[in-house]
Amino acid sequence: MGQPGDGPKKKRRTSTNIVHSGRDPFAHHGFVNPPVYRGSTVLFKSLDAFEKREQRYVYGRRGTPTTDALEEAICTLEGGVRTWLTPSGAAAIAAALLAFTKAGDHILVADTAYQPTRKMCNGILKRFGVETTFYDPLIGAGITKLMKPNTTVVFLESPGSQTFEVQDVPAIAAAAKAKGAWVLMDNTWASPLYFKPFEHGVDVSIQAATKYIVGHADAMLGSITGNERAAPIMLDETQSIGICAGTEEVYLGLRGIRTIEVRLERHWRSGLDIARWLEQRPEVSRVLHPALESNPSHALWKRDFLGASGLFAFELKPVPKKAVAAMLDGLQLFGMGASWGGFESLVLPFNATPYRTATKWETAGPTVRIHIGLEDVADLKDDLDAGFARLKVAS
Numbered sequence: 193m194g195q196p197g198d199g200p201k202k203k204r205r206t207s208t209n210i211v212h213s214g215r216d217p218f219a220h221h222g223f224v225n226p227p228v229y230r231g232s233t234v235l236f237k238s239l240d241a242f243e244k245r246e247q248r249y250v251y252g253r254r255g256t257p258t259t260d261a262l263e264e265a266i267c268t269l270e271g272g273v274r275t276w277l278t279p280s281g282a283a284a285i286a287a288a289l290l291a292f293t294k295a296g297d298h299i300l301v302a303d304t305a306y307q308p309t310r311k312m313c314n315g316i317l318k319r320f321g322v323e324t325t326f327y328d329p330l331i332g333a334g335i336t337k338l339m340k341p342n343t344t345v346v347f348l349e350s351p352g353s354q355t356f357e358v359q360d361v362p363a364i365a366a367a368a369k370a371k372g373a374w375v376l377m378d379n380t381w382a383s384p385l386y387f388k389p390f391e392h393g394v395d396v397s398i399q400a401a402t403k404y405i406v407g408h409a410d411a412m413l414g415s416i417t418g419n420e421r422a423a424p425i426m427l428d429e430t431q432s433i434g435i436c437a438g439t440e441e442v443y444l445g446l447r448g449i450r451t452i453e454v455r456l457e458r459h460w461r462s463g464l465d466i467a468r469w470l471e472q473r474p475e476v477s478r479v480l481h482p483a484l485e486s487n488p489s490h491a492l493w494k495r496d497f498l499g500a501s502g503l504f505a506f507e508l509k510p511v512p513k514k515a516v517a518a519m520l521d522g523l524q525l526f527g528m529g530a531s532w533g534g535f536e537s538l539v540l541p542f543n544a545t546p547y548r549t550a551t552k553w554e555t556a557g558p559t560v561r562i563h564i565g566l567e568d569v570a571d572l573k574d575d576l577d578a579g580f581a582r583l584k585v586a587s
């Protein structure tokens with residue numbers, strides 16, 4: 193009898209892969225999920241076995257059956273060759289940047305990158321002699337003009353953190369490759385479900401698995417997935433850096449990923465519904481959501497993405513700060529806090545103007561990032577509606 197996990201995996205479709213990839217129940221007495229393997233030391237049966245190191249598991253840091261399961265599941269979904277897990281998304285970004293740079297290199301990073309990514313470039317990488325140029329995320333093939341003979345990495349994040357500009361990934365990747373640079377991408381917003389990085393020329397895809405892969409706001413986790421060319425380099429470098437993800441967190445990632453498709457579809461539909469509703473509000477001047485037809489990034493989103501997540505932003509018409517506080521402080525269903533991708537709705541004011549260097553981000557009014565969770569959309573609208581009423585009174 194065939195076992196779950198057997199068979200020609202390549203021919204299976206996404207929903208089936210999400211459920212079956214990385215699973216081998218009969219390696220665990222038939223239990224549907226693998227146990228949480230806790231361990232540092234792995235024993236060898238003989239001196240000969242130790243010296244040859246031919247057994248699958250040799251040391252806790254180098255992987256367990258639990259980490260293998262999640263790495264395979266993420267790798268299948270991303271469409272890469274091999275995945276490594278890290279203790280957070282930020283650690284994945286740092287490890288990937290360290291693996292593909294050396295002193296004297298120049299790298300190009302999207303001006304819309306997650307702020308800790310910028311910090312990594314302006315801090316550790318700079319100290320180690322790597323120079324960063326931040327570029328306009330909408331540059332497309334024009335990135336060629338920014339490439340120097342020592343440019344070794346082009347880093348993308350699409351859509352960009354906070355402001356959600358979609359990048360022309362195939363055009364940027366082609367330009368980077370023509371000059372021999374590695375293409376690294378933070379693919380957290382879409383998750384590996386809604387953007388397939390390796391079909392668009394990316395070499396290394398990074399996930400803050402903390403977000404939609406874990407999906408329940410109860411663990412920190414990251415992943416780095418490489419293509420054929422990048423995987424051997426990652427294999428070597430991740431070992432030197434010594435990072436590995438905690439097994440409990442890895443298990444929560446496995447628990448989360450099995451339902452990612454049904455969760456994300458709801459985040460997508462509800463998010464777009466609220467985005468359209470916000471667009472009609474007199475208090476709102478614009479909504480930054482690439483799946484909206486009115487968004488400047490809509491055509492690229494439609495061309496390259498298979499769906500949208502529940503994270504976007506909106507800009508209010510100019511109001512005093514106390515009015516924004518009155519609106520947000522009284523929300524009953526939207527929490528205020530960092531991170532996103534869990535089952536709950538969140539709001540967070542932000543200001544993208546101070547940290548941009550390659551582009552100017554101009555707003556007349558305050559900007560708010562919003563994550564639409566799995567609640568009933570009508571209740572979320574009621575909550576926001578009451579918030580707008582408070583905003584009006586305090587304006």
Ligand SMILES: *Cc1c(COP(=O)(O)O)cnc(C)c1O
Nearest residue numbers: 280281282306378380400402413
């Ligand atoms: C949250 C986030 C990260 C960092 O992930 P952590 O797990 O919080 O370290 C990286 N990139 C993007 C786009 C994120 O939203």
